[in-house]
Amino acid sequence: MSAKLAGKVAIVTGGAQGFGWGIVRKFVDEGAKVVIIDANEKTGQEAAxxxxGCAFVRGDVSERAVWEKALETASTQFGKLDIVVNNAGILIVKKATEYTEEDYExxxxxxxxxxxQSSQVVIPYFQKQGGGAFINMSSAGEIRPRADGVWYCATKAAVTNATKALAVEWASHNIRFNSVAPTIAETGMYQVIxxxxxxxxxxxxxxxxxEVIPLNRFCRPGDVGSAVCFLASDEASFITGVQLPVDGGRSI
Structure with a gap:
């Protein structure tokens, strides 16, 4: 490997399986240390x-305390934090009117x-450090929405636009924000579909x-891992506010 991330320390949410595991493996292969956040104690610890060079923090990524613990873990075990990957997410496949308020929330x-929560906790740290990188998980379904996933697509639109706005807001502090947009893949979400x-x-x-993907295959965790690794690396130091489709051409 080229060690693109040598000396870097990252937090990857949902890092125990699917795209998250593909990202974690790629990061470690490229020289990074990684703190995995996952809600599942068993799979999370086994992955780490x-x-x-991996550590594990169990918790709900929507809770501030979990992010504070992850930042503390990165700082104490690996000395710093350079990269945040907001990969964790869920898919609920229902007609828009069949969603319950609980589903929506x-x-x-x-x-x-x-x-x-990650922005609230980590941005001040990156400010003091002089920079850092966030990579957030969007979706090809945000670019080309489909039926039965209205509110999922809405969440990914929020991810994409928040990423762009954050990129503008924090560029002067050398904090970069980008997103990737995968298509259907051999992950847990495939079984949900x-x-x-x-x-x-x-x-x-x-x-x-x-048939709806021009390159005519599913996305793989390694495809997303490679894309996220590039955006996290110094090779992408002049790239911010970008949504990178990793979808075999589906969003064209």
Whole structure:
């Protein structure tokens, strides 16, 4: 590896599986130390134990105290913090009118409030340090919305626009904000989609989903890991406020 992130320290939310695990693995391969935040104690700790230079913090990413603990963990165990990846998120597949208030509040709390809390806690730290990088998880579904995911798409629109506004607001402090927008992938969200549509995984199902992606395959955790790694690296030091689709052309 080229060690693009040598000497860097990152927090990755939802880092125990799916895109998050792909990001964590890529970061470690490229020389970074990583603090994983995950709601699942077992999978989170197991993920951190698999790779050298990883620590684990269990908690809800929408809670300020969890971010304070993650920042403290990065500082005490690894000496600093350079990168925040807001990857954790949920998908609830229902018609807009079938969402309960609980569904609505939960999806915005996890997908959007987590950005608010990370910004509140980490931006002051990055100010004192002289810079840092945030990479937030948007979605191809925000660029090209579809039925049965209205409020999910709305959360990702909030992520994208908050990222751009934060990029403008904090550029003078050398704090960069970018987002990535993946398409359907071999992650836990794929099973959520299958369950909602009463479909089973298989060649025909994957062919159906793949037909809307010009490169004709699913996104992979490693694809997102590579994109996020680039945006977090010094190679992207003059890039801020960007939404980078990682979708095989789906959003064209």
């Amino acid at each position: 134990d698999k790779l050298e 939960r999806i915005f709390r996890i997908n959007v409030k987590s950005l608010f 299958l369950n909602a549509a009463d479909l089973k995984d298989g060649e025909e199902t994957r062919k159906k989903f793949g």
